[in-house]
Amino acid sequence: MSTKLGKRLALIAVLVLAPMTLAQPSGELVIYSGRSEPLIVPVIQFFQQQTGIKVTLQSGSATALANLVLQEQPTPRADIFIANDAGTLEFLKLKNALQPYISEQIKKIPEQFRARDGSWLGVSGRSRVIMYNTKLVKPQELPNSVFSLTDPQWKGKIAMATTRNESVIAWVTALRLVKGDAFTKEYLLKLKANGIVTLNGHTDVRKAVGRGEFSLGLVNHYYYHVELRDGSPVGVIYPDQGPNDIGVLVNAAGAAMVRNAKHQREAQRFLDFLASPEAQKLFAELNFEYPLLPGVPTVPGVRPLETLKLMPVRLDELGQELEKTLKLLDEVGLG
């Protein structure tokens, strides 16, 4: 996780958010966030309105910020770390850089979406789906499994994000855990032989499928919804949903308190806030994601989490497998 650190640090920007309330200022909180700012700033502003706590937000690449959290121990500048996937949070937990916290509100988030010991909390869910261009693929041709993507009919017609992307890495780890290392390596080699193209990120994938440059794209489900909102002819497949199939991976964006955080009370309030119905509703509305607090609805048009068959992995299993997955991906050389 330390490769490319220098380059990625250049992308980090700092934003101080003034409380939008006349309430007495009551404490401070420093947040490092790997989420894109439009998806987290409204949540933080809402928190400031409710609490009067002054938040300093530093946004950037989740990997670079995770490395910064590690470097700053044992006197961290950040109180809270936010990541787009559970793997990065688990990575920090295993390096002993997180401070466990569990409350009655946090316990309402299902166990599979948070660390067993309270080190981190999943705040919104995203599933790995296949999006397709409806002008290029007929309904009867649609694949219903990720394992059909090695079929010659899709040669050169599939795009995915680079295997350095955290969501892709988590998906490969989940495949390893469910299907084994040998099977997973062979599957990825077959995808490579079938001419799958890796692009810089998921936004490139959704746009390329939307423009008709590729028939299929492997993405997180919200990229399909964003491309549809942009007016492109796209559809979505939730793969591997049959009785003998492996299910889809649902990963979580999440947050954690940093070990030795200076503002522990404020950090606890922030984590409780993220698990609250109000914040959960906001997460769902901002990015088509699944709220993880039971009872909070997904936005209309998004297939609810309860209707999906999920891959049988706990998100806190993914972090300790990271090194092995990176090694396997190196061997496969998908790009």
Ligand SMILES: [Fe+2]
């Ligand atoms: Fe994303």
